[in-house]
Amino acid sequence: VTPGSLMKLSENDKNILLNSRIPRTVSIILAGVALSVAGLLMQQLTRNKFVSPTTAGTMDFAKLGILIAMIFFTEAHILIKLSFAIISAIIGTMVFMGIVRRIKYKDAIFIPLVGLMLGNIVSSFATFMA
Structure with missing residues (x-):
């Protein structure tokens, strides 16, 4: 779909736009908003x-x-898989915050390094399981 053809869309173009392009664009925008809010909350906490x-x-x-x-x-629906992702992300954030609370030396660089190490451990485990 080109910008010039937006005024005279065929049935196939409408299908592509409504079923693929618009939902993907909206989901990308919502994910970006959610990540920015989550980042702000983490920075404040x-x-x-x-x-x-x-x-x-x-x-x-x-x-x-x-x-x-x-x-x-x-065979689970995509919303169930999404729920697993959300719940595990919340659990992971709680684990990170628990580790941060126990750290005595809270340097500006040290806390993100701890998070990166935790993330790499989890990512390595996920890669091993996959």
Whole structure:
């Protein structure tokens, strides 16, 4: 679908636009908004401007949740797999926050490094299981 053909869409073009392009674009925007809000919350909770969902292991825990759903519930609906990802991401964030609370030396660089190490451990486990 080209920008010029938006005024005269064929039935196939409407199908592609409504069933593929628009839902993907909306989901990308919503994911970006959710990640930015999650990053802001993590930065406020840890009082560290370098912490984000990618440096706290949250994304890696979400990947692990999807992998668990795909292994144990192969025929599950996509919303069930999404639920596993959300729950495991929340659990991963709670694990990270628990580790951060126990750290005595809270340097601006040290806390994200701990999150990266945690994320790499979880990612390695998920890769091994896959």
